[in-house]
Amino acid sequence: MRKVAVIGVGHSKFGKRDDVSIQELAWESIKEAFEDAGVTQKDVNTVILGSTAYRGVELYPGPIVAEYSGLTGKVPMRVEAMCATGLAAALTAYSLVASGLAEIAMAVGVDKMTEVDTSTSLAVGGRGGNYQWEYHFYGTTFPTYYALYATRHMAVFGTTEEQMALVSVKAHKYGASNPKAHFQKPVTVEEVLKSRVISWPIKLLDACPISDGSATAIFASEEKVRELKIDSPVWISGVGFANDYAYVARRGEWLGFKATTLAAQDAYKMADITPNSIEVATVHDAFTIAEIMGYEDLGFVEKGKGGKFIEEGQSEKGGKVGVNLFGGLKSKGHPLGATGLSMIYEITKQLREEAGSLQQPLKRYTGLVHNVGGTGHYAYVMVLRR
Numbered sequence: 075m076r077k078v079a080v081i082g083v084g085h086s087k088f089g090k091r092d093d094v095s096i097q098e099l100a101w102e103s104i105k106e107a108f109e110d111a112g113v114t115q116k117d118v119n120t121v122i123l124g125s126t127a128y129r130g131v132e133l134y135p136g137p138i139v140a141e142y143s144g145l146t147g148k149v150p151m152r153v154e155a156m157c158a159t160g161l162a163a164a165l166t167a168y169s170l171v172a173s174g175l176a177e178i179a180m181a182v183g184v185d186k187m188t189e190v191d192t193s194t195s196l197a198v199g200g201r202g203g204n205y206q207w208e209y210h211f212y213g214t215t216f217p218t219y220y221a222l223y224a225t226r227h228m229a230v231f232g233t234t235e236e237q238m239a240l241v242s243v244k245a246h247k248y249g250a251s252n253p254k255a256h257f258q259k260p261v262t263v264e265e266v267l268k269s270r271v272i273s274w275p276i277k278l279l280d281a282c283p284i285s286d287g288s289a290t291a292i293f294a295s296e297e298k299v300r301e302l303k304i305d306s307p308v309w310i311s312g313v314g315f316a317n318d319y320a321y322v323a324r325r326g327e328w329l330g331f332k333a334t335t336l337a338a339q340d341a342y343k344m345a346d347i348t349p350n351s352i353e354v355a356t357v358h359d360a361f362t363i364a365e366i367m368g369y370e371d372l373g374f375v376e377k378g379k380g381g382k383f384i385e386e387g388q389s390e391k392g393g394k395v396g397v398n399l400f401g402g403l404k405s406k407g408h409p410l411g412a413t414g415l416s417m418i419y420e421i422t423k424q425l426r427e428e429a430g431s432l433q434q435p436l437k438r439y440t441g442l443v444h445n446v447g448g449t450g451h452y453a454y455v456m457v458l459r460r
Contacts, residue, residue, distance in 0.1 A: 075172040077296040079307035080458065082111025083419040088287035088407030089256040090188045096132045097142035100184040100288045103412075104143050107180070107290040112302065115144040118292070119176035123152045124163030124183040125411040135184065145180075156202050157360060158447030159183060160289065160414025161454035167293050168310055168456075177298045183412035184288035195284055202448040204321035216360065217281060219322065219449035221273040224363040226328040228275065230378070233366060235275050237381035239266035241362035242279050242404055244390060244397075249405025251431050256285045256407030280362040285407030289415035291422070306426045312345030312457035314338055318450050329378075331450030334371035338444070338455045342373075345457040347440065349373030352457075354424045354434040355395050356417035358446040359402040365389075368444060369397070372455070396434035399424070414445035414454065425460040 084106030091099055100123075108114060123136045132138065140149040155162035160183035167179035187195065200208075200215040208214040227233045243263055249255035261279055269279040299307045314337035319325050325332065342348060349372060357372065359365035366380035374395050375383045383389060389397035400406050400420045403413060421441040423429045439460040446453050 076174060077309060078168050078171045078293050079296070079299050079304070079309045080291050080418060080422050081294045081299060081302065081304045081307055082107040082113065082292040083422045084110060084290040085254055085416060085419045086288045087254050088285045088409060091186065091286035096135050096184060096186050097138045099186065099286060100135070100139045100182055101143050103288040103290040104180070104182055107292050111292045111304070113178065113292065118145070118148060118178050118180050120167070120170055121145050121149045121180045121182060122163045122166045123149055124154070124159040124181065124415070125152055125185055126154055126156065126159050139182065139184065155452045156447035157358070157408070157410050158414055158445040158452045158454050159411045160416065161443065161445035161456065162414070162452070164291055164415055164418055164456070165313060165315060165454060167291070168313065171293045171295050178292065178294045180290060180292050181415055182288065182290045183415040185409040185411040186286045187284045187409055188286050192284065202451060207321060215273070216449065217273040217276045220361040220363055221276045222322070223328045223367065223449070224275050227363060227367065230329060231381065233381040235267060236263060237385055238275065238280055238362040238366065239263045240384045241359060241365045242266045244384070245359065245402040245404035248391070248399050248432055249401025252400045252406060255401040255405050256283050257401070257405045276361055276363070282360045282403040282408040285409045287407055287409035287412045287416070289412040289419050291415050291418045306460065308422045308425050309459050310456060311459045312341035312343070312347070314340030314344070314455045315453065316340070317452050320451060322449060330367045330371045331446060331453060333450050333453035334368065334444065334446060334455070337453040338372050341455040341457050347457065351438055351440045352395055352442045353436050353438055353440055354399065354421060355397050355442040355444065356402070356420055357397050357444050359398055359404050360408060360446070362404065364446065365397065365402070372442065372444060391432065391434055399429065399432045399434055414443065417443040417445060418456070418458070421458050425458060
């Protein structure tokens, strides 16, 4: 396999984007990525589009995004992996370059989730597990799935609602400094704890918003990086991916996501590093308990110590691993198709030391992207280095 680098990234404003169509929203990040990489449509061999079942008006966005962006003939597929759709698109584009099928490939993630009402969105998400035995009979939704994991983690390890609230507080603090974030207002622990209960212990401010947005990453072979004289390529040094049972009752202890652990192990092995090498990361935080479990599943801290990790400030800017320093899904937003690519955007900016006030101090220039689909149904992990 060939070495592959990220040579350009782009990111739209996340939020409720009634001002644009889905193709216009996609173009916002595509245009920025072209400008960042210094390439144009003619340089790109293939484009992979990530978009999910949550789309409202436009059910088949591939052709119209391609046409609007001047990429007709180069978008052969749309990929989907629930909440991990963005990184699934990135992995597909990366693989095309690594295998030699493309010299330059682009991954674009876009969703306009607010075109679907909240009840429909919850119903679609609830079908992400075992439809017959979970959603159909018990009415499971993403909040209730994560609540099951949260209550078990609390019972076994003593994780507290206050520790979960600290994840939200951290996310909103950094989101307030990110002009592209959906939410840009800090919150307090007390506000999180007093927010409306969705599915105990998950409260409104423990949950990410329903967002619109797009993000793009351009991948190139080592030969193209040299040819284009790219100043700051960010290399993909490790990838991992896995899935788990659809029926969560078959998974055993609900203390973390096996898919994340497996994906991380493969990514670390390919990159020839340990978790201690990671300095900055995006950890999938659709709900606050997810970030705490993510610390553990990714090996940043031993199992059961995730609550202490956030409590001690180890995931803050300047901590052991700076996590979600652009606001995470919780504050930045979670347009499913775009999220994984938004994470690549963030880590690329960090490794190039272009994160401004949100910059994590770096010594090894090694970062990680972690994107979960559903409730641990899929997991993707990428290790990036400069």
